[in-house]
Amino acid sequence: ILNVEQSPQSLHVQEGDSTNFTCSFPSSNFYALHWYRWETAKSPEALFVMTLNGDEKKKGRISATLNTKEGYSYLYIKGSQPEDSATYLCAFSDSGGGADGLTFGKGTHLIIQP
Amino acid sequence: DGGITQSPKYLFRKEGQNVTLSCEQNLNHDAMYWYRQDPGQGLRLIYYSQIVNDFQKGDIAEGYSVSREKKESFPLTVTSAQKNPTAFYLCASISTGTGNTIYFGEGSWLTVV
Numbered sequence: 001i002l003n004v005e006q007s008p009q010s011l012h013v014q015e016g017d018s019t020n021f022t023c024s025f026p027s028s029n030f031y032a033l034h035w036y037r038w039e040t041a042k043s044p045e046a047l048f049v050m051t052l053n054g055d056e057k058k059k060g061r062i063s064a065t066l067n068t069k070e071g072y073s074y075l076y077i078k079g080s081q082p083e084d085s086a087t088y089l090c091a092f093s094d095s096g097g098g099a100d101g102l103t104f105g106k107g108t109h110l111i112i113q114p
Numbered sequence: 115d116g117g118i119t120q121s122p123k124y125l126f127r128k129e130g131q132n133v134t135l136s137c138e139q140n141l142n143h144d145a146m147y148w149y150r151q152d153p154g155q156g157l158r159l160i161y162y163s164q165i166v167n168d169f170q171k172g173d174i175a176e177g178y179s180v181s182r183e184k185k186e187s188f189p190l191t192v193t194s195a196q197k198n199p200t201a202f203y204l205c206a207s208i209s210t211g212t213g214n215t216i217y218f219g220e221g222s223w224l225t226v227v
Binding site (some may be wrong): 004034041042043044046049053089091099101102103104105106107 | 118145147149154155156157158159162164170172206208215216217218219220223
């Protein structure tokens with residue numbers, strides 16, 4: 001069983017502040033790293049899929065970076081808003097391409113305080 | 115709109131009963147998955163199917179069974195052999211053409227009473 005670790009487990013951030021959290025994953029047999037945003041009572045929503053070392057992706061105020069050699073990815077949120085409150089999941093797929101299922105971290109639960 | 119539909123959203127089961135959770139997708143995806151989430155845990159893979167009439171055990175398959183008779187449908191049966199069935203269950207499918215993005219249903223809450 002592959003190990004994907006996310007930290008911190010939960011995070012309280014003041015509205016307007018920027019924040020970031022980490023996902024670490026096995027650096028061998030890497031295929032892709034996924035970030036999802038999961039709000040309560042909704043389906044997890046795909047944010048980014050990254051495959052190349054050094055990849056940086058951006059979607060509005062949210063961005064992510066990838067280091068496949070050392071096995072970590074950072075997710076950044078700039079100028080946090082209350083609607084950013086959610087659980088952020090990262091998931092790893094190995095050289096099988098994810099067809100045999102992604103391995104998920106436990107998530108970082110982000111709460112934005114007005 | 116294309117998507118994944120899970121039903122029921124909430125289900126109560128008596129001990130010793132089998133229950134089946136439905137998952138239907140109209141995304142034309144070949145691969146489908148069932149995950150389970152428990153408090154404080156990440157999503158754990160129960161079963162997956164990469165093609166019709168074929169499926170594989172995931173990390174925690176004991177006490178569960180699946181079928182894949184149609185591309186669109188991947189029902190999960192939680193049997194009486196599953197020791198701790200109370201959990202949140204997510205069905206998903208994967209599009210290999212868009213960076214292997216996984217799409218999820220809205221989940222089913224199963225409670226054993």
